[in-house]
Amino acid sequence: MFNFLDNIPISKAIAGAYYAIRAIRHLKRIRIEGLSTEPSFEDAELGSKIIEEILEHEDVSLSELSVQKAKEYTLKLSKIIQSLVRQEFNYDEERGRRLLEEMRVIGGTVGSGIYSSLQKRT
DSSP: OOGGGGGSOHHHHHHHHHHHHHHHHHHHTOOOTTOTTOOOHHHHHHHHHHHHHHHHHHTSOGGGSOHHHHHHHHHHHHHHHHHHHHHHHTOOHHHHHHHHHHHHHTTTTTTHHHHHHHHHHO
16 A cells, blocks of 8 residues: 555655645544654644634634635744744744755765665655
C-alpha cells in the first residue's frame, strides 16, 4: 500500500502524507497520542477556542463557513504565527535566506552526504 510514495521526491511524499493524516484526523475527529503531528490537549483546546471565536464572529457553524472566509482566517492566523515566531525566536527572514544561499554554495562540502542522498530520490 502507498507504494507510489517510493517514486516521488521525499519532500513531496512527506507533505502528502502529512496532509492526509491531518485531513483524516480532522474529518473523523480523532486524536492519536504520541503521533508527532498531534497537538497537545492544551493546543487543541486553544485551537478550538480560536475556531469558536471565528464562528461566533461570523454567526455560522463550521460547515456553513464559506471557503472564502476560511481562506481569509487561515491567512490571518498565518500572519499572526509569523509575527509571533519573529518575536519569540528573533527570526530574521532575510538572514535566513542568506544562510540558505550560503549552504547551497557550500553544499558540496558541508552536509553533502545528506544532500546527495536526498537528491537521489528527487
